[in-house]
Amino acid sequence: MSTDAAISYIHDATLDDFAGEPLDHLRARVLDTLAAATAGYQLATADVARTYAAEHHDGDAATLLDGVDETLSEQGATFVNATAANALDVDDGHRDVKGHPAAVVVPPALATAEATDASIGEFLTAVGVGYELAVRAGLGIHATDGVYTGTGSWGAVGAAAAVARLRDLDRETTAAALGTAEYHAPRTPIMRGVEQPGMTKDGIGWGAYAGLAAVDLAATEFTAAGTVFDETNVTVTDDLGDRFYLTSGYLKPYPCCRWAHPGVEAALDLREAHDVDPTSVETVRVHTFEAATHLHTRHPAAVEAAEYSYPYPLAAALHNGEFTPAELDADQRENPTIRALADRVELVVDDDLENRFPSECLARVELIMNDGCILTSGVTRARGARERPLPPAERRAKAADLFGVTLPPETVDHVESALGKPATTVATLLEPWRQTDETTGHGEV
Structure with a gap:
């Protein structure tokens, strides 16, 4: 039984x-x-x-990553x-499962560690x-059910696996934890979430919670009824x-659905290459x-x-020359020029x-200008893909920007240093979040 193989992997894998x-x-x-979690605390979600x-x-x-030294169970x-x-x-995301494995696995592993x-x-x-x-559970569930469901539906299995490893469960208990996590995971009908966006999104919070609760x-x-x-x-x-699916995921340069990234990338390339005046664009064809x-x-x-829009991130990027978390602010969303x-x-x-698609996530953009000129991009692959990875300096800059909302700029150095010292305790890793004062606060974007 393949669940046995998963259990052996949980028990026997080493760093x-x-x-x-x-x-x-x-x-x-x-x-x-x-970094994403730290900055995410600025949102109402x-x-x-x-x-x-x-x-x-x-x-x-366990510590909350909000930067004000808060804890919960x-x-x-x-x-x-x-x-x-x-x-x-x-x-982070992975095209093979069209979801976000790290966000659903890292938090329960961190809390338990x-x-x-x-x-x-x-x-x-x-x-x-x-x-x-988590990725393998997603592949199995999508193949078996024939329905594309969001991260929480399969990520719960990865969350349970990580926690079971840290808790050093025996084989029988690990099997029950994996089976319970899959059975109790959220359904996450993601295409509904795409068309009618809400705080539910990919069901990642509940999927992570379901995985930890399954271990408990x-x-x-x-007892459980096996796994996929x-x-x-x-x-x-x-x-x-x-095979390591870790090596074939992507990191996101823009705070929106990955499916929109190639178009945003292509539009920004055209804007820079042709010094485009956004007000002179008659039509953007993606x-x-x-x-x-x-x-x-x-x-x-x-x-x-x-975040679950294509026209808005592309328009905001063309208008501002970038698409960052600041472009999610209400004043940007209500900007009449961007809306037009x-x-x-x-x-x-x-x-x-x-x-x-989904092996490749691509787009081609045409900017049809008011004077009839048509500017055309090539087929564009967004940065951060396994075929076009973010350079280390850009990854660090992204993390520094996200941490910088509430934490000192040297947080990136601290985290990278801690992650390079296997014998160090997780408590050391979490020091930046445990030593800040409450003057930073939190609020809604």
Whole structure:
């Protein structure tokens, strides 16, 4: 049974197994997730989650990544930190499952590692194990059910795997934890979320929580009914330890749905190459794949609607020359020039780009100018993809900007240093979040 293979991997994997490129990616994804979560606390989504968790999951076992030295129970911190990690939609992703493995795995692993006084090496191993099994669970669930569901639906399995590793569960309890996590995971009908955006998004907060809760239930002899890994047509655990999905994910330069990134990238390239005056653009025609055309919100009333839009990020990028978390602010969303430009964005399905999705996430953009001139990009792949990775300096700059909302600029150096010392405790990693004062506060973008 393939669940047995997953359990063996959880129990037997070591940090040395990730040596080389996988470990580099593992550390990069942890850094990226911590930064995304820290900045995500500036959004109302995280405030709502924190208020709920403070009422129902009070405690001092695990640190919130809000930068004001707050703690909750393991369950509470997991739920809020995971919600915050995906709040800006700037967290790591993986095209094969069209979701966000790190955001659903890192927070429960971090909370458990802190509560159990684990080392950095133990924490990283747990995250690596959880990431690999989260992606494989997603592949198995999508193949078996034939329906595209969001991260929480399969990420719960990876969350449970990471926590089970840190808790050193026996095989029987680990099996129950994995099965319970999958069975109790949120359904997350993501295409509805794309067309009707809300704070639910990818269900990442609840998926992370479900994974940790599954471990707690399993420890009390709660039983489960197997996992998707046992389905006869699911063979995704066969290459555990040989193939690392960690190395084929992407990091996001822009705080919006990944499907919009190629168009934003192409528009920015055209703007720079031709010194485009946005007010002189009559039509923006985006050739893309079918799923991306569902990102059709033009005048987003809320942050989540801006993140799950194609016309708005593209128009804001053309107008401002960039698309950063600042472009999610209400004053930007209500800017009449940006709104007018968003109204002139056309989304067109391109058969070739459709056939290449989801293995490739691409777009081609035409700017039709008022004078009749047409500026055309080539087929564009967004930065951060496995074929076009963000350089280390750009990854660090992204993290510094996200941390800088509430934490000192040297936080990037501290995190990278801590992640490079396997024997150091996770408590050391978390020092920047435990030593700040409350003058920074939090609020809504």
